[in-house]
Amino acid sequence: MPTLVHRFVLTGAASEVPPARREIVDKVRAWGVPLDEATADAIRLVASELLTNAVVHGTGPITVVLSGRPGRLVIDVLDGHPAVPRSRCAQADDENGRGLALVRLLATRCAWESVGPGKRVWAEMALPMAVEVGPAEAGPRDLPAIRAKGRVGPKPASPRSAVA
Structure with missing residues (x-):
C-alpha cells in the first residue's frame, strides 16, 4: 500500500486548532x-499539542502534513519560527507546560528538525491495522476468516534532534 498523504495550511490563529484536529481524525x-x-482521542491530543505549540510559539503559516501507512500515522507540523521546542517542568497547579511530555507518552516516536527559516515537529503514532475478509479464507461454518495486513514502509526522515 502506498503512503497516503494529506496536507493543509493554517494561518496560525488559535481558532484553527479545533477544526484542524477534527480534520486529522x-x-x-x-x-x-x-x-x-x-x-x-490520542491522535486528537497529539495533534492539538503540536498545532497549539506552533500557534503559540511559532509563526504562521503553519503547514500540516499527515502521512499514513498500514499501522502508523505521522503528523508533521511546520512553522516559520526557528525556536527549539522545549519541555517545561510544570507544577501541579500549572495550566501549561505538559504538551511535549504528553506527545512523547502517546507517540511511538517524535522529534524536531530545522527546516529553512523554521522547524518541523513530528510525531509518529501506532494505528490499528485494517482487516481483510476473503471468501477463500472461510473458516468453520462458513464464517469469514479475518487476517491483519502486515506493516510495511520506510520510517520518516531522520530528524536531527529528538523533542526535548
Missing part, C-alpha cells in the same frame, strides 16, 4: 483505518 478514518475512541 476524519482523514485517518477516511483512509479506512478502524479507529477506536481511545486511538482517536
Whole structure:
C-alpha cells in the first residue's frame, strides 16, 4: 500500500486548532483505518499539542502534513519560527507546560528538525491495522476468516534532534 498523504495550511490563529484536529481524525478514518475512541482521542491530543505549540510559539503559516501507512500515522507540523521546542517542568497547579511530555507518552516516536527559516515537529503514532475478509479464507461454518495486513514502509526522515 502506498503512503497516503494529506496536507493543509493554517494561518496560525488559535481558532484553527479545533477544526484542524477534527480534520486529522476524519482523514485517518477516511483512509479506512478502524479507529477506536481511545486511538482517536490520542491522535486528537497529539495533534492539538503540536498545532497549539506552533500557534503559540511559532509563526504562521503553519503547514500540516499527515502521512499514513498500514499501522502508523505521522503528523508533521511546520512553522516559520526557528525556536527549539522545549519541555517545561510544570507544577501541579500549572495550566501549561505538559504538551511535549504528553506527545512523547502517546507517540511511538517524535522529534524536531530545522527546516529553512523554521522547524518541523513530528510525531509518529501506532494505528490499528485494517482487516481483510476473503471468501477463500472461510473458516468453520462458513464464517469469514479475518487476517491483519502486515506493516510495511520506510520510517520518516531522520530528524536531527529528538523533542526535548
